[in-house]
Amino acid sequence: MDDVFDAIVVGAGPAGCAAAYRLAKEGLQVLVVERGKFAGSKNVTGGVLYGPVMNELIPSFSAEAPVERRIMHHVITLLSEKSSLSIDYNAGDSEKHNGFSVLRSRFDRWFARKVEEAGGIVATGLRADDLLWQDGRVAGIVAGGDNIAGRVVIAADGVNSLLAEKAGLGVKLSPDNVNQGVKEIIKLPPETIEERFNLSGESGTAIHFLGFCTQGVHGGGFLYTNRESLSLGVVVQLKTLVEHNLKGVDLLEGFKSHPTVRELVKGGTTVEYSAHLVPAGGLSMVPRLYTDGLLVVGDAAALVLATGRALEGINFALESGMAAAETVKRAKGKNDFTKQTLSVYEQLLAQSFVLQDLKTFQKSAQFLENARLYGVYPELACRLAERIFEVDGKPKKKAWQIMREEMKGKVSIWQMIRDAISAKGAT
């Protein structure tokens, strides 16, 4: 081995590991530096790993990786202050499921081990402090007081990408385009989880909450089942927290003590408390993705899909990591790591779901600014359900009439139609 790595990957999250795994498999010399004591020790996600992307990279992964449960149930729950209304999709016993719940501290650690098995070097407990420059191009990193040379650097250092920032490719994070997630892990025996959520064996459920979980402000709540624990959290736009003088942790406590959620977490013990940011501005916040000797992948490039249904970042991180690896492989073939050659990366992303989905949903971020989504509508839906199910000994009214009555003073028909139209364009 000569003393120049073909690629230096900063960060052993899904983006970095995917890139490094591919490159190592292709026989390139790759070094991953990870600031955590072990890969995954700094990482927090909801988290459901959606879709088949991981399968493409490591076909045997679901048997090998420490995944928690197969998500067979997807639930959307609207919360008013005291009640809730759920839409429950159950995939039944069909083989079709679309994701696994994962705990990132375990999953990422496994993934980094796969990188090593494939021949990559993973240096944990090492923080990249700076980029190394040579003749105006990125030529490696500075870490732990050493200069480490690489033909290309892949910035996979996540949402606060200080490295991409140093090259002028950083995402412009601001309180309105970034959300804060606060999360608890709640231990419960597997039998209790299975009984309570109507699960059999390995199956799991993902519940997305809208409404009272954020006290009616921009954001949502989630509850995902793991094997022996629940992941419970709220995700809220930073700007909204500041404007309303709210604290994420207070929202989490309020969410947890909501009558509906209280039943679901009953008897559990909190064993971890964590927080993490997630880019939520969509396509408009994606920065320039490459320059001479540098590629930016995953959260570092804000490649996250936030549509209001669910948060998808892991598969975007994986796919962008794989595209970066393919780009580096081609660059190595030509022994040319200039931005002209590295521009292939953006083409590959444009051909994949990564940039296409972000484009399809480019109006989402703006649509999700609508406060009625978090306050008026969940409230209205719950009231409507309450009155429809209510038998009070008086003559019944038609649903439409009840709805008109409940809407009074809260939202006009026209407003609702306008919101429905923008929802059509954005979600």
Place this chain on the structure above:
Amino acid sequence: MSPMTIAERLALNKYDVDAEPHIHLKLEVCQKCDRSPCLYICPAECFKLREGKLSFAYEGCLECGSCRIACDKGAIEWSYPRGGFGVSFEYG
């Protein structure tokens, strides 16, 4: 489940605290800050008001970066802890 304080929550996590702080505050800038978003935004409550004065403790930091983005006065010099230090999540 009964409510927990931030201190109780942070006590659940594993930390390897570096003697050298990874976040530095220019407290003279904070003196002129009227809204102090850092007080709401920090999920570890590292920022506290004591007798009208801001104080900061980095030990319980969850390394989220919220304060970096929310402070619009440029009072925060922010970085991650040195490699291997800081919080270590067991679940994530």
